[in-house]
Amino acid sequence: MAQAGLDVAGLTAFLQAEFPQVCDDFAVEEVTEEGVIVRLVTAERHLRPGGTVSGPTMFALADVGMYLAILSRLGPVALAVTTNCSIDFMRKPEAGRDLISETRIHKLGRSLAVGDVLIRSEGMEALVARASLTYAIPPERAG
Amino acid sequence: MAQAGLDVAGLTAFLQAEFPQVCDDFAVEEVTEEGVIVRLVTAERHLRPGGTVSGPTMFALADVGMYLAILSRLGPVALAVTTNCSIDFMRKPEAGRDLISETRIHKLGRSLAVGDVLIRSEGMEALVARASLTYAIPPERAG
Amino acid sequence: MAQAGLDVAGLTAFLQAEFPQVCDDFAVEEVTEEGVIVRLVTAERHLRPGGTVSGPTMFALADVGMYLAILSRLGPVALAVTTNCSIDFMRKPEAGRDLISETRIHKLGRSLAVGDVLIRSEGMEALVARASLTYAIPPERAG
Amino acid sequence: MAQAGLDVAGLTAFLQAEFPQVCDDFAVEEVTEEGVIVRLVTAERHLRPGGTVSGPTMFALADVGMYLAILSRLGPVALAVTTNCSIDFMRKPEAGRDLISETRIHKLGRSLAVGDVLIRSEGMEALVARASLTYAIPPERAG
Numbered sequence: 001m002a003q004a005g006l007d008v009a010g011l012t013a014f015l016q017a018e019f020p021q022v023c024d025d026f027a028v029e030e031v032t033e034e035g036v037i038v039r040l041v042t043a044e045r046h047l048r049p050g051g052t053v054s055g056p057t058m059f060a061l062a063d064v065g066m067y068l069a070i071l072s073r074l075g076p077v078a079l080a081v082t083t084n085c086s087i088d089f090m091r092k093p094e095a096g097r098d099l100i101s102e103t104r105i106h107k108l109g110r111s112l113a114v115g116d117v118l119i120r121s122e123g124m125e126a127l128v129a130r131a132s133l134t135y136a137i138p139p140e141r142a143g
Numbered sequence: 144m145a146q147a148g149l150d151v152a153g154l155t156a157f158l159q160a161e162f163p164q165v166c167d168d169f170a171v172e173e174v175t176e177e178g179v180i181v182r183l184v185t186a187e188r189h190l191r192p193g194g195t196v197s198g199p200t201m202f203a204l205a206d207v208g209m210y211l212a213i214l215s216r217l218g219p220v221a222l223a224v225t226t227n228c229s230i231d232f233m234r235k236p237e238a239g240r241d242l243i244s245e246t247r248i249h250k251l252g253r254s255l256a257v258g259d260v261l262i263r264s265e266g267m268e269a270l271v272a273r274a275s276l277t278y279a280i281p282p283e284r285a286g
Numbered sequence: 287m288a289q290a291g292l293d294v295a296g297l298t299a300f301l302q303a304e305f306p307q308v309c310d311d312f313a314v315e316e317v318t319e320e321g322v323i324v325r326l327v328t329a330e331r332h333l334r335p336g337g338t339v340s341g342p343t344m345f346a347l348a349d350v351g352m353y354l355a356i357l358s359r360l361g362p363v364a365l366a367v368t369t370n371c372s373i374d375f376m377r378k379p380e381a382g383r384d385l386i387s388e389t390r391i392h393k394l395g396r397s398l399a400v401g402d403v404l405i406r407s408e409g410m411e412a413l414v415a416r417a418s419l420t421y422a423i424p425p426e427r428a429g
Numbered sequence: 430m431a432q433a434g435l436d437v438a439g440l441t442a443f444l445q446a447e448f449p450q451v452c453d454d455f456a457v458e459e460v461t462e463e464g465v466i467v468r469l470v471t472a473e474r475h476l477r478p479g480g481t482v483s484g485p486t487m488f489a490l491a492d493v494g495m496y497l498a499i500l501s502r503l504g505p506v507a508l509a510v511t512t513n514c515s516i517d518f519m520r521k522p523e524a525g526r527d528l529i530s531e532t533r534i535h536k537l538g539r540s541l542a543v544g545d546v547l548i549r550s551e552g553m554e555a556l557v558a559r560a561s562l563t564y565a566i567p568p569e570r571a572g
Contacts, residue, residue: 018478049447055511056489063484082484083398084370084420086229086515088257088275090250106270107233111397112369114231116273127249130259132231132275134370136398161335192304198368199346206341225341226541227513227563229372254540255512277513372515374543374561376536392556393519400517402559413535416545418517418561
């Protein structure tokens with residue numbers, strides 16, 4: 001039987017239940033036709049000297065964005081795992097602003113999902129980073 | 144002095160002059176606000192057994208698309224070179240169709256340009272491949 | 287029943303049977319403990335203006351190297367397909383020399399294979415390019 | 430005047446001075462002929478449910494490894510920044526073990542540095558992850 005996808009409330013609840021360590025870092029803003037929009041609630045612990053968000057934090061934002069986009073289609077596939085991420089860092093994030101990520105799923109196959117994530121400082125047009133990610137989806141898709 | 148960018152005719156002429164070996168493979172369809180649209184004029188020599196376009200041909204399409212997108216902004220920067228390409232192959236191209244690539248430039252800095260390329264079989268919505276590329280731009284930008 | 291891997295003669299015969307268009311471009315030099323060594327027999331058709339090997343040709347060399355490395359372990363898995371390649375171009379190849387690629391397999395799982403390819407101009411220590419590739423391996427592994 | 434590279438003590442001091450938030454996470458083990466060996470001192474905050482190290486933590490290990498490898502050659506180039514990382518996750522890390530990363534620099538050019546990082550659970554041969562990274566190096570190399 002096909003599993004129902006998750007909406008904003010479902011994704012938020014999943015994050016709180018399964019990833020309590022990081023669920024305060026991220027806020028699910030919207031489930032879109034192609035994926036999801038996720039906010040990094042920028043805090044002191046995400047910053048590098050100079051006040052900009054660290055690379056690992058941006059990687060984490062891209063990774064969680066792709067994961068939540070998959071869950072928004074397939075439901076709680078708790079065991080989906082990242083197999084590859086290629087990320088380009090293009091501009092310094094603006095100090096003191098949240099980051100907004102926009103994930104689009106390009107392929108949602110039986111065993112692999114592929115998508116892109118665009119990351120911007122809130123309110124800015126220019127990209128801070130972009131990433132493409134591949135997730136392996138386990139054979140049985142129940143959570 | 145800023146160099147003027149190239150339009151479809153200028154890009155086509157540049158391709159014929161500088162890359163005579165491959166200029167019959169590619170047709171510049173459009174210069175867009177964000178980049179360019181380039182067609183692979185699929186021919187026997189691009190195919191693998193089974194009639195689908197080969198991976199190296201799709202790589203070549205992504206690479207030329209990014210290159211032409213840079214030229215469409217900066218003019219004939221003959222010495223711009225690819226430093227990185229990450230490409231995902233997602234679906235088999237449809238046999239007997241041209242491929243259409245759509246390049247968007249995300250960053251055009253003083254020394255690096257970064258962009259994405261989406262590749263589809265003509266007339267199809269689903270992506271065949273996607274690539275992100277980085278080019279190094281030489282200090283003096285004259286052709 | 288486990289399929290036997292292929293040695294240099296087996297890989298060469300496979301290339302000739304399945305990829306007649308490109309089998310003259312590549313020579314299988316050695317099956318190593320970790321993968322394979324494959325030579326690009328550089329010819330006019332591989333070159334860019336200036337006499338250096340083109341990017342798509344280097345991509346093709348990396349791709350065939352990873353494919354042959356998989357066949358050298360699993361036997362003729364004709365349907366293995368590239369899902370991702372991230373390639374860095376670091377130096378111009380030396381004009382007039384063959385390229386030597388060295389593939390190491392890092393993971394050979396049930397459904398995915400991951401490896402690295404290092405590419406050098408013959409006789410040179412410095413890397414011309416490096417690539418990492420992922421292949422999807424079909425469920426039944428018979429050729 | 431050429432800047433002297435940093436040894437293990439110099440790299441450790443640099444990390445403590447410039448990255449106080451993360452300097453307890455990483456221990457510089459060795460400066461090698463080709464790069465550096467850096468340990469992730471695995472702690473509760475790096476783990477995902479199930480006890481394995483999180484993806485963002487492995488990204489951070491790869492990123493710091495490449496950065497320290499550059500500093501070990503060029504001295505304290507505080508402004509070198511990551512422009513691209515392509516990372517493959519291949520196996521779950523062993524629970525309760527440190528991770529050992531091994532960085533090899535492939536190119537150290539005037540404006541770009543490129544290298545590979547291999548990550549293993551301590552004492553294990555199989556790779557947990559591999560990454561390739563590009564750093565942009567600022568024109569003046571003084572710290």
